[in-house]
Amino acid sequence: MGEQVGVGIVGCGNISQQYLATLRRLPSLRLCAVSDLDRSLAEAVANTHDGVRAVGVEELCGAAEVDVVLNLTVPAAHASVALGAIAAGKHVYGEKPLAVTTQAAGDVLRAASTAGVRVGCAPTRSSAPAYRRRAGPSTTATSAPRSRRPPRWSRRATSAGTPTRTSTTRSAAAR
16 A cells, blocks of 8 residues: 555544544545544544544644644634644645635635645535546445435424424334
8 A cells, every 4th residue: 555644633523423434444544633622522533543642733733644634623713723734734625614704715725825735625526527527537426315205294392392393204114
């Protein structure tokens, strides 16, 4: 196998679980460090992955073994985390939006251009013709609904005591 790309994750919330599962399947990527405002979340992720450290954002961005930072923070923090990673010479890939304002997004793009690093943002458009011309053919994925029937709506009380409409579907076993 060729040289692995070192990955650091900033933001260990719900979406990070999807990225972590994908990282396990990609031998060219190696998870090196994780960071979160809630240190216990970062430590929980680090404890389930051999050789992964739970660190602060600045330490993660400054780590020599980290080549790319996965920015999985809340949207309001996207630009500041990206700019910190770029300043440390790291490539950045994050969840949408790139930034919450066009000014901040422009700042991120200009900083990346100046630093000679790349930035990317989910969702990617891998099915777009321009992407396919550069990257070659892509794989296709399909999905199926969980139920063949439309949802049944019922009322249920919320914690505030006001009724809310909720969707319920019957499982295949209940049919």
